[in-house]
Structures are given as C-alpha cells and as structure tokens.
Amino acid sequence: METIKNYYFRDMGVMLGRSMRHVSRSMDTIITVTIMPIALMLLFVYVLGGAIQSGTDKYVNYLLPGILLMAIANSIGYVSFRLFTDIQRGIFERFHSMPIARSAALWGHVLTSLVSNIISITVIIIVALIMGFRSPAGVLSWLAVGGILALFTLTLTWIAAIAGLSAKSVDGASAIAYPIHFLPLISSAFVPTKTMPAGVRAFAENQPVTSIVETIRALLFNQPVGNTIWVALAWCIAIMIVAYFFAMRVYKRRK
Amino acid sequence: MKNSIQVKGLHKSYRELHVLKGVDFEVEKGSIFALLGSNGAGKTTIVKILSTLLKQDSGEATVNGFDVISKPDNVRQSISLTGQFAAVDDVLTGRENLVMIARLRHLDNPRQVAEDLLTRFGLIDAADRKSSTYSGGMRRRLDIAMSLVGNSALIFLDEPTTGLDPEARIEVWKIVKELADNGTTVFLTTQYLEEAEQLADRIAILHEGKIIVNGTLAELKKLFPPAKVEYIEKQPTLEDIFLSIIGKK
Numbered sequence: 001m002e003t004i005k006n007y008y009f010r011d012m013g014v015m016l017g018r019s020m021r022h023v024s025r026s027m028d029t030i031i032t033v034t035i036m037p038i039a040l041m042l043l044f045v046y047v048l049g050g051a052i053q054s055g056t057d058k059y060v061n062y063l064l065p066g067i068l069l070m071a072i073a074n075s076i077g078y079v080s081f082r083l084f085t086d087i088q089r090g091i092f093e094r095f096h097s098m099p100i101a102r103s104a105a106l107w108g109h110v111l112t113s114l115v116s117n118i119i120s121i122t123v124i125i126i127v128a129l130i131m132g133f134r135s136p137a138g139v140l141s142w143l144a145v146g147g148i149l150a151l152f153t154l155t156l157t158w159i160a161a162i163a164g165l166s167a168k169s170v171d172g173a174s175a176i177a178y179p180i181h182f183l184p185l186i187s188s189a190f191v192p193t194k195t196m197p198a199g200v201r202a203f204a205e206n207q208p209v210t211s212i213v214e215t216i217r218a219l220l221f222n223q224p225v226g227n228t229i230w231v232a233l234a235w236c237i238a239i240m241i242v243a244y245f246f247a248m249r250v251y252k253r254r255k
Numbered sequence: 256m257k258n259s260i261q262v263k264g265l266h267k268s269y270r271e272l273h274v275l276k277g278v279d280f281e282v283e284k285g286s287i288f289a290l291l292g293s294n295g296a297g298k299t300t301i302v303k304i305l306s307t308l309l310k311q312d313s314g315e316a317t318v319n320g321f322d323v324i325s326k327p328d329n330v331r332q333s334i335s336l337t338g339q340f341a342a343v344d345d346v347l348t349g350r351e352n353l354v355m356i357a358r359l360r361h362l363d364n365p366r367q368v369a370e371d372l373l374t375r376f377g378l379i380d381a382a383d384r385k386s387s388t389y390s391g392g393m394r395r396r397l398d399i400a401m402s403l404v405g406n407s408a409l410i411f412l413d414e415p416t417t418g419l420d421p422e423a424r425i426e427v428w429k430i431v432k433e434l435a436d437n438g439t440t441v442f443l444t445t446q447y448l449e450e451a452e453q454l455a456d457r458i459a460i461l462h463e464g465k466i467i468v469n470g471t472l473a474e475l476k477k478l479f480p481p482a483k484v485e486y487i488e489k490q491p492t493l494e495d496i497f498l499s500i501i502g503k504k
C-alpha cells in the first residue's frame with residue numbers, strides 16, 4: 001500500500017531507535033563489544049607486545065585491525081539474542097499485525113548491528129590513537145577500511161540472523177557467537193602466521209579473517225593491497241549472500 | 256457494512272494436525288464477541304488468521320470489509336492485536352513502549368497519546384520504569400494500552416486475562432467494557448466461561464475444529480432447559496451448557 005512505502009524509512013528509524021536502546025542499556029553488551037576489545041588491546045600492547053615479533057615498529061599499529069574485527073565478532077551473539085527475544089516475546093507478531101512493511105522489523109536489527117558497531121569501533125580507534133596508533137592513510141583508504149568493516153559486520157549479522165530466527169532457546173541463539181569469536185584468534189590478527197604449525201597455519205592463512213585483516217593493514221599503511229582485497233571481498237560477499245538468503249527463508253517461513 | 260468480521264468455511268492444518276475444520280461465524284460491528292474453547296482448541300489460530308499473521312488453507316475471512324489474503328495491508332490498517340502473551344518490550348519503559356507504537360502508527364503527537372493512555376490505565380506512576388519490573392496485571396494493561404494506540408475499529412484480545420489474579424482480571428474486564436461503550440468492536444478469546452458471560456454480546460464455542468454453538472447468552476441458556484430440582488429451579492450456568500454440548504456430562 002502507498003502509505004506503508006512512504007513511511008518505510010521513518011518506521012525503520014523507530015525500529016532502530018528501539019533496539020539501539022537494547023544495546024545502550026545492556027552493560028553486558030557494552031563490555032563485550034567495546035571494553036573487552038580495548039582491554040585486550042592494552043594487554044597485548046603493554047604486556048605481551050614486547051615479546052611478539054610483528055615486523056612493525058609499533059605493535060599497536062599491527063594489532064588494531066584485528067581488534068576491530070574482534071569487536072565486531074563479539075557483537076554478533078547479541079544480534080541473535082535480540083532477534084530471538086523479539087520473536088519469543090511476540091514483539092515481531094505485534095509489528096507484523098500493524099501497517100508496517102514486513103521487513104522493517106528485521107532490517108531494524110540489521111541496522112542496529114551496523115550503527116552500534118560503528119560507535120564501538122570509533123571508540124576503539126580513539127583509544128588506539130591515544131595509545132600511539134598512527135596511520136599515514138588518506139581519506140580514501142580510510143573510507144575503504146570503513147567499507148570493508150561494514151561489509152564484515154553485515155556478513156556476520158546475517159549469519160546471526162539465521163541463528164536468532166531459527167533458534168529454539170536463548171542459548172541456541174547465542175551459540176553462533178562462539179565459532180565466530182575464534183576466527184580472529186586463529187588468523188594473522190595478533191601474530192604473523194609464519195610461526196604457526198603447518199596445519200594451523202594453512203587454516204589461518206586461508207580463512208576469511210586473515211584476508212580481511214591483511215587488507216585493512218595494507219590500506220592503513222599505504223601498502224599495495226594486491227589480490228588480498230579481492231579475496232577478502234569475495235569471502236564477505238559470498239557468505240553474506242548465502243546467509244541473507246537463508247535468513248530471509250527462515251524469516252518468511254516463520255509467519 | 257454490518258459485520259466487522261465474516262468467516263466462512265475456514266480450514267487450517269499444521270502438518271497432519273487438522274485444527275480448524277470448517278469454521279463459520281460473524282461478528283457484528285460494535286459488539287463484544289467471545290470465542291470460547293479449551294486449551295488447544297484453535298482460538299489463537301483463528302486470531303492469527305484474522306490478524307494476517309497466518310494464512311488459512313481454505314475458506315474465506317473478511318475483516319472490516321477486507322479479505323485477509325488479498326488485502327492484508329488494509330486489514331492491518333484497521334485492527335489491533337493483543338496476543339496471548341503480553342508483547343511488551345521489556346527493556347523499554349511503559350511510556351517508551353507506547354510512544355514507539357504511536358510513532359509506528361504515524362500519529363501526530365506520540366508523547367501526548369502515551370501520556371493519556373498511561374493515565375487512563377493507571378500506569379502513570381510506573382510510566383518511567385522498565386516494563387520488566389511490572390507485575391503481570393500491569394504488563395497486560397500496558398499490552399492492551401499499546402493496542403489502543405491509534406483507535407482501531409476492531410481489537411483482538413487473545414486470552415487477555417489468562418494468568419492474571421482476580422483483581423487484575425476485573426480491571427481488564429472494565430477496560431473491555433469501556434472499549435465497547437466507545438464503539439470499538441472487540442473479538443475476545445477465553446477459556447473462562449464466566450468471562451464470556453460477563454463481557455460478551457455473543458458467544459461462540461469452538462470445539463474439535465468447529466463452532467458448535469453460537470448465540471447470545473440468553474439463546475445459549477435456552478438450549479439447555481433449566482434442571483428441575485425438587486422445588487428450586489436451577490438456572491444452568493454457561494459451564495453446564497458447555498459441558499453438556501461437548502458431551503462431558
């Protein structure tokens with residue numbers, strides 16, 4: 001109907017405002033997605049950093065991209081959790097019985113994931129700057145970094161959506177977070193892969209997070225991005241499309 | 256248009272479970288209609304079909320003159336649903352919940368609408384507390400208040416008093432009566448015979464997938480002649496009628 005289309009973005013704004021409150025009122029969420037990555041960054045730089053041979057003069061410069069991906073990965077369990085509770089509490093049914101576009105409720109959550117990650121990442125970058133992080137990158141490179149981080153967020157968000165929409169229990173909804181938490185740890189996010197044992201190294205070098213981390217590093221330090229950027233984009237886009245497709249299927253089957 | 260709801264030959268199965276097996280009824284505009292049935296009878300299924308959350312397998316359902324399948328947006332525009340379990344956002348305060356719904360209904364003054372409803376439903380003192388701190392009765396009142404935002408012509412209340420203490424139940428009854436006095440059509444489901452007796456202009460009993468009785472309370476009582484006991488004439492309660500019809504007595 002005409003009116004529903006006219007109000008689409010306004011309705012989505014209401015949905016966004018609502019679930020942003022779920023983020024800002026949950027101390028647990030704020031700790032996991034902002035404070036913990038910052039604490040890890042402090043730990044790595046001031047406690048472990050001296051012993052890690054990253055090949056860069058400042059370890060924080062090497063570390064930041066991985067910390068950013070980790071912050072995003074940490075936020076993903078909460079996306080499923082928020083979606084799951086909305087469905088279980090009947091909030092989605094309430095929205096779906098109102099004259100609002102069907103997809104607005106779901107997209108509200110996706111947008112919330114994006115916006116809340118932009119905020120936490122900005123905070124983390126500010127802390128990194130205070131810790132001495134410096135990048136010679138220009139505006140275009142920063143924009144590219146922002147784009148890749150946004151793409152990574154969306155990819156994980158749609159995976160989280162599948163879990164949140166199809167889970168039978170709260171634990172099931174949040175369980176998706178655990179394997180995702182591990183990906184940054186077994187990659188070149190914290191240490192170069194060349195010191196890892198062969199099997200682990202093979203996994204680390206060929207999993208999506210490594211290519212994303214390497215791309216962001218290259219962009220931030222004006223190094224050639226080479227093929228890595230295309231590998232990173234291909235991973236993100238391919239997984240996102242598949243996840244989006246499955247999430248939508250579950251979403252439509254629910255009603 | 257005399258009827259707010261018109262349902263004909265409604266069938267619905269969940270896989271092999273045949274829940275609705277040809278349901279027919281009408282709800283007159285401005286009336287309170289109670290759909291009575293035991294747990295699992297299919298009341299919620301009917302409510303979901305009428306509020307466009309679920310599609311029937313066959314049969315026709317018209318709500319406020321709009322077919323639920325071909326004109327779902329028009330249907331949604333003209334109804335409000337209060338589901339079986341209070342659908343309030345626990346993280347938000349009572350006021351924020353109401354403002355949110357008022358915004359989604361694109362009303363001009365969401366804050367004022369929220370303020371008025373909070374006052375009317377005795378929630379003004381708790382307005383700025385998270386609704387997770389509310390009692391069951393308060394949650395239900397907030398839930399119903401959220402459905403009144405925008406003054407829909409027809410409101411669905413799916414077991415509005417299940418799980419409430421007697422006092423809270425009476426408060427909800429008062430709200431329902433006020434709604435009907437203001438001309439809103441109320442479609443109510445309940446497992447409580449007394450509730451139907453108290454509130455409804457018309458009562459339909461759903462049993463084994465069909466409406467087995469449909470009439471006013473007076474009509475229903477006529478179906479069941481008063482039992483003669485020595486010298487006192489005992490009026491049947493709706494419970495007697497119900498149990499006798501479904502053959503459990």
Ligand SMILES: Nc1ncnc2c1ncn2[C@@H]1O[C@H](COP(=O)(O)OP(=O)(O)O)[C@@H](O)[C@H]1O
Binds near residue numbers: 272298301
């Ligand atoms: N989504 C579903 N999938 C399978 N069975 C369902 C589903 N929803 C309801 N049922 C079953 O259909 C029957 C009617 O359910 P419902 O309409 O909720 O009854 P009521 O509201 O009268 O208690 C019950 O036996 C219930 O278990």
Ligand SMILES: [Mg+2]
Binds near residue numbers: 300339414
């Ligand atoms: Mg029910």
